[in-house]
Amino acid sequence: MESQVSRYRRAQGSTFFFTAVLADRSSTLLVDHVDRLRRIYRTIQQRRPFETVAICILPDHLHAIWSLPDHDVDFSSRWNLIKSGFSRGLEAGPPSISKLKKREKGIWQRRYWEHAIRDDADLERHVDYIHFNPVKHGLVSRVRDWSLSSFHRYVDQGVLPADWGGDMRDVAGHFGE
Template identity: 70%
Template sequence: MSYYRRANVAGGMYFFTVTIADRSADDLVRHIDRLRRVYRVVGEQRPFETVAICILPDHLHAIWSLPDGDADFASRWMLIKSGFSRGLPVRPPASASKLRKREKGIWQRRYWEHLTRDENDLARHIDYIHFNPVKHGLVARVQDWPHSSFHRYCRKGLLPPEWGGDVRDLSGNFGE
């Protein structure tokens, strides 16, 4: 069995990628209200600040700032993942391979986490999160993806609505 070392800095700021097992599914956006509700409830029970977030059909990216003296992001993700999964339509039985890896639910068992190092690292990850729907071809402009903290950044005047441009302009047509 593999042993994964995770960063463990109390009060740290972490970037996460959390993914569902079926990368062709759209569970996260199809059940977005459920995900938001569970995310909010867990945040009320085990506080953290969401610095940035973007929810795509099959994965999400988030940056969390944990409270001073608290480094336990793992239990928060466990509660979010299990709370979201409970009550969803029953899936066909998992393959033998997935069962061997203890992957029974809709989520991939593991997730990616990165402790942000400094302000530049944080800014790069915020940009990455906000641009992700364009990167995956879901929209041509960042502002067109509804499930992103990008809109909060715009309301606060931290980013202009046209941030990230329009990938349709990269085709050479330039609106002609």
């Protein structure tokens, strides 16, 4: 039987998993302004190349796996450019004194989560986590129903079947007696 791990081709260079979160966790800013986010993301990707191995944009946060060019681990400047580019021109709530001192608008949480991908099994776990995240958050009952995800690219490339992740409507209410 073929190993599940072989589904994903690990890119060259350093590979990292990220979670970037809005300051207001009840916000839907990322999906409301997804075209702006895509435009800024593409611009930064062209200026400072990296491969997006997987991505999912949710209302208040996003997950991504990037593979950086060999000998390049400067993901922080890329994230700073994406976050500031997205925020520029958007209205934010009243900033704190701390945010004013740092010239921050307060749209994003200051930090983001990063994790260096260790091996192919780790990559597979994180790609699966990213693709299943809209179901986990109750936004859809099937992975394929969330359009703001690289899942559809994986299906188009034959890496994953369209019904990957199942349908949560089939399991809801069928636990216990």
